[in-house]
Amino acid sequence: MGHGYFAHCRSRLFFAVIILLGVAGCAEFDYSADRAARESRSSAPSAKTGEYVVQKGDTLYAIAWSNNLDFKELARWNNITSPDRIRVGDRLRLTAPPGGAGEPASASASVRATPLGGQIGWQWPLQGQILQAYNANAVGKRGILIRGDQNAQVRAAAGGNVVYSGDGLRGYGNLIIIKHDDRFLTAYGYNEQLLVAEGDQVEAGQPVALIGGNARHPNSVHFEIRNLGKPVNPTDYLP
Template structure:
């Protein structure tokens, strides 16, 4: 159940369970209230003004294909996976400057801005079959060849072209983008922060 504008966050109930997020009605926390960014002018700026660079990371993990996965940030998902998107993945909410953490152990195989629609992107190879991409990020905090462990800082959140602060999280299996929610732990205990 998504909180309505003006409602207070209830830590025991997530604001928007992953399976029921509707991009058209996604709610964002503005101060102590919830607002719909699609219909509320100035919401984006209100989010950024109150931003803190402290990471909000989930410690819950899920073991799939021999890899321990965790969410890269303990925030809501604003847009679910759509294989037809220019950058297929899930869009996580964030606050400008907030830390994005490695979702799994691996080696950074790309860190740059040369992959078109992906913008600033960091790609981490977690196995022969899995590459994880953190796209449309702000400052990158890793370099190619660097080993990272689950939970290590990867990049910072920035404002996306849709005027929300966040980033695109993508998992590739054998080179093909797949729905990251099939690998990440449940968000039942992770509401909007």
């Protein structure tokens, strides 16, 4: 066998090693769109610096979601009168301005004193087994992972307005966020296909996506409930 054969073998071995290293280094969620979004935003300021530079495709709700903030507070801190009035390149502060610009204590206490879940009639977004329970101490996403049947429809846990539909939030893949009232938002991640667009009004139980998942957990959906911007245990609200 000549040098050409051994060179060919070494070349194939080299690329095999590269592929294996790439697989080993992949995050749990590996949609190509999710990787592209992560790479494009890797240099954007975050909560660590106290501000965020608006990127193409961002919405106020998505920025608030990514930083565990109440979208109303984020808007107030940045003097935003309408959620759609943000532009690429805008620098948004992620903390209250000096002197405080939060809600008066009495108003905040009044909101939080309402019954758990408010007047919302919650329902499960998917019937199936809970693969991962809620962990309040988890780093990153805090919700539950539900396994369903192949090609199952993911349904709105309550009626509301779709405020995000896309794949730009790191670690969520194809994601839907629904605003139910001034307190509650829900998110549905790891979808194969999105069935609703931003601005759509949806009813409780309406299909919003087709189930996706990842290599580790196929046919699953990541589901979150946020109360005033903070993650809560969905099973405390679902029937």
